[in-house]
Amino acid sequence: MTSTLVGYARTSTLEQIAGLESQVRDLTAAGCTKIFQEQVSSVDTKRPELERVLDYVREGDTLVVTKLDRLARSMANLMEIMGKLRSKGVELKILALNLDTSTPTGKLMLNMLGSIAEFERELMLERQREGIAKAKADGKYRGRAPTARNKADKVREMRSQGKTVEAIIEELGVSRSSVFRALKEGKTAA
Template identity: 70%
Template sequence: MLLGYARTSTLDQQAGLEAQHRELAAAGVEKLFSEQVSSVDVARREALESALDYLRDGDTLIVTKLDRLARSVAHLLQIVDRIEAKGASLRIMAMNLDTSTPTGKLMLTMLGAIGQFEREVMLERQREGIAKAKAEGKYRGRKPTAREKGDEVRKLHAEGRTPKQIVEKLGISRASVFRLLKEEA
């Protein structure tokens, strides 16, 4: 059976998701798993987990592009191991790559490593750009919202409110409440 997996990082990318659906349907996918969630948020990639659980001996999981499936080489190899443990294979359409062959497995590992390298170089450039902007006084980061509520946290705590009640009332994290109370001491 041919199974398809489609993913976009955000809900704003509806056209990209629909394009993946069309490509997978044209490839003959019989069952499609689809989601709109960041690849980094592994805990919430429920459709990918469902697809991997659904795979049976002889099945093929098809994705349009490698970056729709995995966030790193290590993650990619984990996924491929799970697929192969079920006697299934992976096909990546954009690369014309199929892990049912030894060459396909080799190419997948090499291309995954190159993709991870490119991402790491991009992140390094981003960090350098942020450091430069900070040095020039053009970058301040996000505004610390919890610190502004320090007086309210201390007041509510003095009134006998529990940290949980403070979190619910002020809409800040539990860690922020404890940090602000600790700074007071």
């Protein structure tokens, strides 16, 4: 089975043409025979070229990026991408980190990065829980206002007037599940 090096290059804005060109140059120098590139912020939910490259790569291929932040927006996102790559038998190579998941050391480094990120997230959540508990004890925390529950009477009233669920959703700005929950609670209360 022949291994193909497939590159992915991304910059956040259209103005970063030089950055995109340098990534393409580095990926070509690394031996990539096909390079997917896009200019889109990593916080955008849609990165069509990333989806295309993840669909394109095949077992035995290696996805190559110049830097980790060109590929993933967070460690959780990286782990999601790695799951897709592993399921297809594809390795990852990050040039700036000299990380190659086809080697035992590369796999170890990636797992360590993931473990550290998970540990940091757990610490952050623990601090958040402690802060909420303290705020509750001090009477300063009330939580998020249940906006849909506050509109339950209006949901039932509009439905009794013959309004469709879609019309209620649009007019009140609540979710479909909130509408059905309010209608169900109205029946059990009656």
